[in-house]
Amino acid sequence: MRLEFRDIHKSFGEKKVLAGVSFIAESGRAxxxxxxxxxxxxxxxxxxxxxxxxxxxxxxxxxxPIDRNKAGIGYLPEERGxxxxxxxxxxxxxxxxxxxxxxxxxxxACDRWLERLGMAEYRDKRLDTLSKGNQQKIxxxxxxxxxxxxxxxxxxxxxxDPVNAMLLKDVVKEEIQRGKIVLFSSHQMSYxxxxxxxxAIINKGEVAITGDLHEIKRDYPRDRLAxxxxxxxxxxxxxPGQTVTAENGELxxxxxxxxxxxxxxxxxxxxxxxxxVRVFEPSLNDIFVQYAGD
Amino acid sequence: xxxxxxxxxxxLKGYLTNKVFVGVTALLxxxxxLVTFFPRLKDILGSGDGDTPEEREVMLVSGGDGAALAAIxxxxxxxxxxxxxxxxxxAVTAGEAECAVELHGLSDFTYYVDNLSMYDTNAERVSxxxxxxxxxxxxxxxxxxxQEAQEIMDAQVAFDVQSLxxxxxxxxxxxxxxxxxxxxxxxxYGQMVASNVAAEKSSRAMELxxxxxKPTAMMFGKVVASCxxxxxxxxxxxxxxxxxxxxxxxxxxxxxIISLLFDMPPALLGWMLVYFILxxxxxxxxxxxxxxxxxxxxxxxxxxxxxxxxxxxxFMVVVFxxxxxxxxxPLMVACSYIPFTSPMAMFTRIAMSHPAGWEIALSVAVxxxxxxxxxILAAKxxxxxxxxxxxxxxxxxILKMLKKA
Numbered sequence: 022m023r024l025e026f027r028d029i030h031k032s033f034g035e036k037k038v039l040a041g042v043s044f045i046a047e048s049g050r051a052x053x054x055x056x057x058x059x060x061x062x063x064x065x066x067x068x069x070x071x072x073x074x075x076x077x078x079x080x081x082x083x084x085x086p087i088d089r090n091k092a093g094i095g096y097l098p099e100e101r102g103x104x105x106x107x108x109x110x111x112x113x114x115x116x117x118x119x120x121x122x123x124x125x126x127x128x129x130a131c132d133r134w135l136e137r138l139g140m141a142e143y144r145d146k147r148l149d150t151l152s153k154g155n156q157q158k159i160x161x162x163x164x165x166x167x168x169x170x171x172x173x174x175x176x177x178x179x180x181x182d183p184v185n186a187m188l189l190k191d192v193v194k195e196e197i198q199r200g201k202i203v204l205f206s207s208h209q210m211s212y213x214x215x216x217x218x219x220x221a222i223i224n225k226g227e228v229a230i231t232g233d234l235h236e237i238k239r240d241y242p243r244d245r246l247a248x249x250x251x252x253x254x255x256x257x258x259x260x261p262g263q264t265v266t267a268e269n270g271e272l273x274x275x276x277x278x279x280x281x282x283x284x285x286x287x288x289x290x291x292x293x294x295x296x297x298v299r300v301f302e303p304s305l306n307d308i309f310v311q312y313a314g315d
Numbered sequence: 316x317x318x319x320x321x322x323x324x325x326x327l328k329g330y331l332t333n334k335v336f337v338g339v340t341a342l343l344x345x346x347x348x349l350v351t352f353f354p355r356l357k358d359i360l361g362s363g364d365g366d367t368p369e370e371r372e373v374m375l376v377s378g379g380d381g382a383a384l385a386a387i388x389x390x391x392x393x394x395x396x397x398x399x400x401x402x403x404x405x406a407v408t409a410g411e412a413e414c415a416v417e418l419h420g421l422s423d424f425t426y427y428v429d430n431l432s433m434y435d436t437n438a439e440r441v442s443x444x445x446x447x448x449x450x451x452x453x454x455x456x457x458x459x460x461x462q463e464a465q466e467i468m469d470a471q472v473a474f475d476v477q478s479l480x481x482x483x484x485x486x487x488x489x490x491x492x493x494x495x496x497x498x499x500x501x502x503x504y505g506q507m508v509a510s511n512v513a514a515e516k517s518s519r520a521m522e523l524x525x526x527x528x529k530p531t532a533m534m535f536g537k538v539v540a541s542c543x544x545x546x547x548x549x550x551x552x553x554x555x556x557x558x559x560x561x562x563x564x565x566x567x568x569x570x571x572i573i574s575l576l577f578d579m580p581p582a583l584l585g586w587m588l589v590y591f592i593l594x595x596x597x598x599x600x601x602x603x604x605x606x607x608x609x610x611x612x613x614x615x616x617x618x619x620x621x622x623x624x625x626x627x628x629x630f631m632v633v634v635f636x637x638x639x640x641x642x643x644x645p646l647m648v649a650c651s652y653i654p655f656t657s658p659m660a661m662f663t664r665i666a667m668s669h670p671a672g673w674e675i676a677l678s679v680a681v682x683x684x685x686x687x688x689x690x691i692l693a694a695k696x697x698x699x700x701x702x703x704x705x706x707x708x709x710x711x712x713i714l715k716m717l718k719k720a
Contacts, residue, residue, distance in 0.1 A: 067526070067702075070526040071526075072525050072526055072702070073698075094526070096523065096526050098519070098522035098523060098526075100519040100522050101519060101522075102518045102519025102520045102521075102522060102523075103518070103520050103523070104515075104518065104520055105518055107329070111325075111328075115321070115325045116523060116527055118321045119318055119321055119322070119524075119527040119528045120527055121317070160523075163523055
């Protein structure tokens with residue numbers, strides 16, 4: 022399956038929120054939707070879900086305008102919340118039924134997911150008796166129980182401890198393998214970098230950059246070397262004005278000419294005590310700051 | 316439609332498993348049980364110790380002769396009427412007597428009582444007794460034999476009242492009870508719908524709901540569920556009242572208030588149902604729409620104020636119309652076509668007067684149409700409102716949203 026946003030425009034009153042957003046997300050791959058607060062991510066998601074229509078542009082699934090009754094969409098909103106006073110299984114089946122699942126099947130599916138997430142013992146408890154992290158896992162069931170084709174996860178990892186984050190990662194990977202279109206929206210770049218093959222960075226209602234993450238990284242000029250060494254200070258002194266130290270302690274050396282890459286690498290290995298030297302690729306964080314910064 | 320049914324079922328289950336809802340209904344039924352079974356219980360418990368005479372209140376009479384005292388004593392068999400020479404005012408103030416009559420002659424007296432009750436007609440009864448005595452004296456003074464004079468005094472003109480329309484004296488009570496029930500249920504449930512919507516919004520369950528269901532399905536599902544819950548509660552309360560009354564019919568005082576309450580024509584119950592459902596729907600839609608514009612539960616009370624005021628104003632018009640006996644006054648007639656007041660106004664006119672068939676049909680038609688219109692409008696406000704957080708929008712903003720929706 023192939024989900025395509027084609028030139029979507031949307032305004033609220035005088036405010037233009039989306040000004041021609043286009044990107045493509047494919048099944049079997051996770052897609053990262055990035056952007057600063059207020060960039061237009063949630064509006065894009067809501068248009069995809071049909072909460073309100075776009076002013077112009079189309080959302081296409083396999084080339085045809087999306088039929089939200091046929092293509093199931095699962096959504097984990099950033100603003101989490103269910104009914105605090107109601108029994109967990111009751112509300113989970115309610116949401117699954119609203120998405121068109123038959124009553125008996127909804128109960129089965131919800132039980133299966135509660136089991137998978139290690140929450141089966143809380144089935145008949147009220148939601149507000151659970152910890153925040155566990156409530157979040159319950160909320161995840163509402164996004165998955167109706168077995169949707171498109172799964173939208175907005176900040177899925179916020180509030181989860183490392184064990185639960187691992188569990189969620191496994192679940193998401195399974196869903197990707199099952200051929201679902203998974204849309205991630207997050208500010209935690211490390212997770213996006215780990216999961217997403219493709220990204221779109223939205224800035225001020227426009228897509229600043231979109232495409233395959235590896236290609237985006239590869240498109241950067243390969244004119245920098247990342248060096249790990251005990252002698253970084255000496256190297257920095259020998260290449261005046263060409264080096265910066267990265268947060269992780271690596272020395273980034275900018276080459277005067279990309280062509281001298283091999284020569285410099287050999288020189289470094291010969292003259293200094295080098296642990297590692299490689300061509301520097303920007304992190305997603307660097308890319309994000311570059312495209313979504315002011 | 317499928318979503319509507321699911322939402323309806325979920326919301327209705329929410330009401331029926333709500334402890335407050337069940338508790339209040341059970342409490343009301345229990346109170347009705349006590350009230351309707353009270354005469355029977357009193358009868359059963361009272362029959363055992365029926366020999367002890369009831370202690371009667373003391374009424375002091377000062378001044379006047381023995382004839383006056385006898386006439387007063389005859390008029391007040393329920394009082395222990397005693398003659399007094401002392402200061403009767405002081406006796407009443409000190410609590411030695413319930414009340415006192417100070418005679419200044421046969422045509423003039425003062426009635427003393429500590430706290431004058433609204434229903435105290437003693438002074439009028441004393442006046443009647445003394446007037447009778449005065450006239451009897453005058454007749455015998457004019458030479459008419461005492462027995463003949465007494466016959467003249469006792470002569471009564473027989474009469475019979477037949478109401479050809481409805482008897483307002485009789486139907487006032489049950490109309491009032493029904494209007495009041497309508498008023499209470501609409502206000503309570505309306506507020507409940509509003510706070511339910513606002514609670515979903517503040518708990519952010521809304522984020523998921525708006526992406527899962529259509530706003531019209533949500534709005535209609537919620538409102539119809541609350542209507543059914545309200546109806547169920549009314550049926551429980553009124554049904555148990557009728558049942559208990561029927562079981563205790565033999566013990567009820569003939570013509571007492573309770574008997575008057577239950578003496579309603581069945582057709583009126585039908586009309587009550589019609590106006591209850593329609594009136595409930597139109598207000599519940601409004602309350603739901605308002606609930607969707609509030610971001611916090613605390614804002615609900617102030618946000619729903621305008622709607623509540625309109626409703627209370629309608630209730631006032633109807634109650635004043637009822638108590639003045641002029642249920643067909645121009646204001647009531649106008650109110651019986653305005654959809655926000657017609658459930659109470661037209662119902663009152665049906666109960667206490669004779670509106671023409673076309674009048675009722677027109678009123679129901681206008682109400683029915685408005686319900687649909689307000690429902691769709693409310694769903695639109697709802698869709699726009701539920702995604703707004705922060706300060707509640709002003710009415711102007713809501714109208715703007717409606718134009719776009």
